Amino acid sequence: MLLARVVGNIVATQKHKSLLGQRLLLCQPETFEGKPLGAPLVAIDQLGAGLHQRVNLTSDGLTARSRVNDQRSPARYVIIGVLDN
Amino acid sequence: MKLGKVIGRVTLSVACPAFKGARWLIINPSDRKTIKTLSEDMESTALSPGPSPVVYDDLGAGVGDIIGYVEGAEAAAPFKNPTPVDAINTAIIDRVFYNPFES
8 A cells, every 4th residue: 555645636527437426636655754755646535535634545456446336447546544643 | 547748649550459449649757846837737848757658548638638547457457358458548637736745
């Protein structure tokens, strides 16, 4: 799992049908101390994470496909946890 | 999904039969620095360091569009019969809201 921080969101009307109605947040993976690592990723959020909150991302497609319940979905990153501190 | 800007297209003359009629886009992946230009709609001509992936596209993105693409085995999920694709365009992005966190 990836530790990341929510740094924005994206709007896309033209997308794969399994992503319709999903909340797409821009998350910046970072170290535990908070140093950003690599490029920001777009993750599907079903937990209502807010801006600048720290979240846990999974990069496993199997979990993502079950979250959007479409076995043909190319979804990959899903927020599976919102950290308290 | 990762963000990137479409900078070109690829046409394959000889390809795997599964790729008949496939559309391929060359992507300049955006990293922390270049993503600011995406959110402010500025024309950024700087190529990001690292490879520019070629992405399978069936949403009809053109050169200059910002897209979200997925890499890895998940990219082959939408195909009925097994297809050797490892990067696919999953969204054409209209707006990017980027507000980095300063600790």
